[in-house]
Amino acid sequence: MNVRGLRVVVGGAGEIAAPGAPAPAGLLAELYEKHAAGVYGRCRYLLKDEAEAKDALQDVFVKVLGALPEFRAAASPTTWILRIATHHCLNLLRARRALWRDQLRMAQAGRRQETESPDRRELVRLLLALASEEAQEIAVLYFVDELTQAEIAQETGRSLPTVRKRLREFLAGAREALGVELQGGDL
Amino acid sequence: MNLDIGGPGPGCSSMRVRRLLAGELTGVEKERTEAHVASCRRCAAVQEELAAEREALRRDVPFPQFAAAVAEKLAHRPHRSFAARWAPLAAAAGLALVAGTLLVRRPAETDTVRSKGAASVQLFVRDQRGVHELAPGGRVGEGARLLLSLQPAGRKHAAALLVEPGETSVIYEGPALNGTLPQAFEWTGSGVATLLVVLSDTKVDAKSIRSAADAPAGADVLQVPLRR
Numbered sequence: 183m184n185v186r187g188l189r190v191v192v193g194g195a196g197e198i199a200a201p202g203a204p205a206p207a208g209l210l211a212e213l214y215e216k217h218a219a220g221v222y223g224r225c226r227y228l229l230k231d232e233a234e235a236k237d238a239l240q241d242v243f244v245k246v247l248g249a250l251p252e253f254r255a256a257a258s259p260t261t262w263i264l265r266i267a268t269h270h271c272l273n274l275l276r277a278r279r280a281l282w283r284d285q286l287r288m289a290q291a292g293r294r295q296e297t298e299s300p301d302r303r304e305l306v307r308l309l310l311a312l313a314s315e316e317a318q319e320i321a322v323l324y325f326v327d328e329l330t331q332a333e334i335a336q337e338t339g340r341s342l343p344t345v346r347k348r349l350r351e352f353l354a355g356a357r358e359a360l361g362v363e364l365q366g367g368d369l
Numbered sequence: 370m371n372l373d374i375g376g377p378g379p380g381c382s383s384m385r386v387r388r389l390l391a392g393e394l395t396g397v398e399k400e401r402t403e404a405h406v407a408s409c410r411r412c413a414a415v416q417e418e419l420a421a422e423r424e425a426l427r428r429d430v431p432f433p434q435f436a437a438a439v440a441e442k443l444a445h446r447p448h449r450s451f452a453a454r455w456a457p458l459a460a461a462a463g464l465a466l467v468a469g470t471l472l473v474r475r476p477a478e479t480d481t482v483r484s485k486g487a488a489s490v491q492l493f494v495r496d497q498r499g500v501h502e503l504a505p506g507g508r509v510g511e512g513a514r515l516l517l518s519l520q521p522a523g524r525k526h527a528a529a530l531l532v533e534p535g536e537t538s539v540i541y542e543g544p545a546l547n548g549t550l551p552q553a554f555e556w557t558g559s560g561v562a563t564l565l566v567v568l569s570d571t572k573v574d575a576k577s578i579r580s581a582a583d584a585p586a587g588a589d590v591l592q593v594p595l596r597r
Contacts, residue, residue, distance in 0.1 A: 210439065214432050216391055222430060223422035236430055240438045247443065260391045261384060302374045309374075325375045328382040356374070363371045 213243065217260065221267040227326075228271035228307060238274065242267045261327070261337060268322050272310070282311040290360060312355040316340075317348040324349055331368070380405045386415045444547040488522040488589040490566045495553075509556055509595050516553040517564065521545035524568035524589060528575035531595075533562040540564075542575035556595055564593040 221242050225235035245266055246253055256262035275282050286308040306325045310318045323334045331349070335342045349369055356364050388394050389402045406412040492503045496513035509515070517529055517540070527545035531538045531554075541550050545568050556562060565581065567573050569588035577583060581590040 210436055211432060214435055218430070218435065219419070219423040219426040220387060222426045223418075226425065232429065236438075239430060240435070240442055243435075243439050244442045247439070258384075258388055258393055260387050260393055264384075264387075302372075305372070306374055324377070327384040328375070328377040329384055330377050330382070360372070365371060365373050369376065 210243075210247075213246065217246075217263045218243070220260065220264055224264055224267040225271055227303065228268070229274060230307075234274070238267070238270055242270050245270070258337075261329075264327065265319070265323075265337070268319060272315070272318050272322075275311070276315070279311060282308075286311050286359065309352070309356040309359065312359055313352045314348070317352045320345055320348045321352045378411060381409060381411050381415075383415045383418075386412050387419065390416075390419060440548065488524060488568050488591065489520045490564075490591045490593065491518045491520075492516070492564060492593050493518065493549075503593070503595075506594075506596075509597050511597070512555065514553045514555060515564075516549055517541070517566070518549045519546055519566065519568070521547060521568045522589075524570060526569045526571065526573045528567045528573040528578060530565045530567075530575060530578055531556065531562055532565050532580065533558050534560070537579050539575040542573060545569075556597070559597050561597075562595045564595060566591045566593075 218239065222235060222239045225238040225242070226232065229235050229238060242263070246263060253259055253262060289305070289308050303326065306321065310321060313321060320334055320338065320340075323329045323337065324331070329337065331342060331345045334340070335345045338345070340348075346369075353364050353369060385394070385402055386406060389399065389406065394402055406416070493516045494501055494503050494507075494509065494513050495516075496510045503509070503515075519527055519529075521527060524545045527541065527543065528539070529541040529550065531540055536558075540554055541552070565578070567575075567578060567584045567588050567590050569585045571585050571588075573585060573588070581592065584590045
């Protein structure tokens with residue numbers, strides 16, 4: 183459209199991009215392609231609710247876009263973004279910890295009648311309800327993401343003994359709750 | 370009874386498989402992981418899980434829906450500093466911009482124009498200096514692309530007009546978008562002009578507006594002076 187004094191640039195909004203920046207329209211698409219499936223998977227796993235998981239997925243990417251320098255500086259962007267997702271979902275779960283513990287109690291009651299092994303990931307999710315905030319994050323990194331203790335220490339900035347201690351606390355709480363011996367990884 | 374609740378195995382790590390597929394591994398670590406994954410049933414199962422994750426994402430949250438929802442959430446985030454607020458929105462909306470000074474002009478209150486809430490506008494410029502917000506009193510260079518961003522503070526309808534001596538051109542008329550307008554524009558005139566933005570609870574007939582006084586009763590009218 184060309185009116186005197188004015189030229190509308192159809193679709194020109196996308197052309198306003200800072201020099202040196204990656205093609206911005208492609209940035210979100212790239213983040214989606216590389217990381218959204220993992221984040222959505224993590225949100226579905228922890229929240230067990232599709233609508234909540236979709237909402238959390240969007241919230242996580244809002245956080246990522248607000249922290250792009252940290253994201254880009256991360257040694258492993260995949261690990262970094264999944265930690266953000268885990269942290270976000272654990273916060274949501276903590277806000278309704280009573281319900282979370284009810285689910286664990288139901289699983290405990292169900293387990294007494296089961297002969298087959300339970301889904302270990304689901305068991306971990308429920309047992310997280312008993313753990314401290316720090317132990318929750320470390321337990322997810324260990325039992326779900328399967329990072330070694332040394333990798334967790336490096337990733338979280340905690341000492342190796344602290345990581346080991348939190349994992350043992352998690353297992354102790356889990357043993358007490360389930361009344362069975364538990365093992366995991368090299369613990 | 371002894372239950373195994375998982376954890377990293379010898380050479381096995383779901384995160385390492387993720388990182389491999391994301392192209393984050395290099396050199397020996399990449400070669401070692403590829404060799405391990407090729408012959409590990411546990412890691413093969415992880416790959417199947419990741420494929421299922423991708424399928425679930427495509428099915429439940431296709432990219433256009435995802436991008437729109439993220440942009441919407443960014444637009445409704447509590448306002449913080451300019452840079453913190455706009456840089457991520459720009460990324461999501463297909464923009465990248467450099468922080469500048471907020472530029473808002475409100476007309477004096479009249480019988481037909483009132484100010485409400487925190488409605489505001491920002492004008493971004495792309496010129497030879499790159500992308501920046503138009504500084505108060507700043508000149509608009511020849512060929513500069515301009516993009517208007519609205520913060521309508523709950524207003525439903527919006528109109529944006531370029532008011533020049535003897536000529537008014539409609540830039541936008543429609544819903545009061547929270548964020549950037551879909552089209553950029555060039556000011557091809559010279560001297561001085563005013564970018565007039567009307568935000569209203571009632572529909573705005575942009576063609577009937579020549580100045581702030583023509584805005585619907587109770588509307589917010591914001592003016593950005595342009596000069597060349």
